[in-house]
Amino acid sequence: MSGEARGALPVLRERGQHEVFCGLTGIVWLHRKIQDAFFLVVGSRTCAHLLQSAAGVMIFAEPRFATAILDERDLAGLADANDELDRVVERLIARRPDIKMLFLVSSCPSEVIKLDLSRAAARLNERLRSGVRVLSYSGSGIETTFTQGEDACLAALAPLLPREESRSLLVVGSLPDVVEDQFARIFGELGVAVRFFPARRSDALPPVGPGTAYLLAQPFLSATAQALEKRGARRLAAPFPFGVEGTRGWIEAAARWAGVSAERVEAAVAPAERRARAALEPARERLEGKTIFFFPDSQLEVPLARFLSRELGMKLVEVGTPFLHQEHLATELALLPGGVRLSEGQDVERQLDRCRAARPDLAVCGLGLANPLEREGITTKWSIELVFSPVHGYEQAGDLANLFARPLVRAGRLSV
C-alpha cells in the first residue's frame, strides 16, 4: 500500500486481496447491443454458471451466448481442444445463419491450458469463409474488473473498423438503444453527424481514421481508446454523461469540436435539462447530506461520485476505483470536492476496516461484499446494477439518482 500525490488529489494505492467479478459479465449487455453477434465462452462449468447467474433468469428461443465447456480431458491435455472447438463452431454456424460475428471468449481455464483463441479465430476465419467473422478476446477474471470484458471486446473489434479520412464523430461504449437514440436526437438538433461504437449490427461498423474525434461514453475503455488512437482517432476531453452536468459537458465537448454555438447547444438541451433537474429533486431530498463509500468495482466510481456530490449533495467518504485512468478521468477529477479520499486498487480487509470506521449511510460495492456489510448494518448498493440499467444522459438522470436513493428508503423502512 502506498500514498502518493497525483495531480491535485492524493490517491491511496492498494495492491492486496481484492473482490472482483470477471469480464465474462460484459456478455450480458454486449449480446443485447450487437444484435447479430454470438459470444462463445471457452471455459468451465463455473464460467457457464457465472454467465447464467449474471444474465438472470432468461429464456431464449435462439440464445446468443453459450459456454463450450472444457472437460477434464481437455484440462489434462489429453484431448485436442482445438479440434473440438472447430467442431462446435462449425455446428453452431451451420445451425444459426443469423449469426454474422462470432466472438470466442477466453476464460481462466482456457488461458491456463494455453488454448490460443486468437489463433483459433484466424484458423476458423480461413476455414469457414462463410460470411461470419470470428474474433477473440479475453474475459478471464484473475486480475480484472467485470467491465473490462467490454473493453477487451471493443479493442478486438477496433482494427476491423473501415478506414475513412474525413472528419467524423464517434461515441464509444455500449449504450442501451433507447439512450443511443436520445443522444442521436440531441446531436441531430446540433447538426452534428454521429456514429456509435459498437454498432447494433456487424455490417454497420463505423469507419475511423485520422479525422475521427471520439467521445467515451464509459470510463472503462482504456484498451479500446488505445486501439482507436492507433487508427488515428483522437479523444475529446469531457466528463462522462451521467447527470445533468456530466451530460452537458460531454455534449459541449462535441459541440466545440464541431464549431456549434453555445446558443444552439442551450436551445437543444434546455428542455431535457429542465426535465432532468425536476426528476432529481425527490432523490436529492433523500440523499442530501448522506455519506457514501465506494468500493472499487465497476470503474464508474469517479464519475458517479462527482454526480452524487455535486448534483445530489452527498458527502463522499472514499471513492475507490480499480484503476484510475488519469487522462480519461481528468475532467471528472477536477470536479470532485477537495479533500476527498481517492483509492485505486484494493486491499479488501483494510478497506473494510476504513468503511466500518466511517459507517457511511451507503456503501457501493460488488455482490461479494454486499451481504457481509448489510449484516454489519451498513446499507449497500450493488455496483453491477449501475451497468445493467440505462443510466446515461438527461432522461435517465432521475433513475440513476433513484438507484442510490432506493436502498436508503428500504433500510429506513426496515429499521422502523
Ligand code: SF4
Ligand atoms: S473468474 Fe475465471 S473461472 Fe471464474 S467465471 Fe470468470 S473466467 Fe470463469
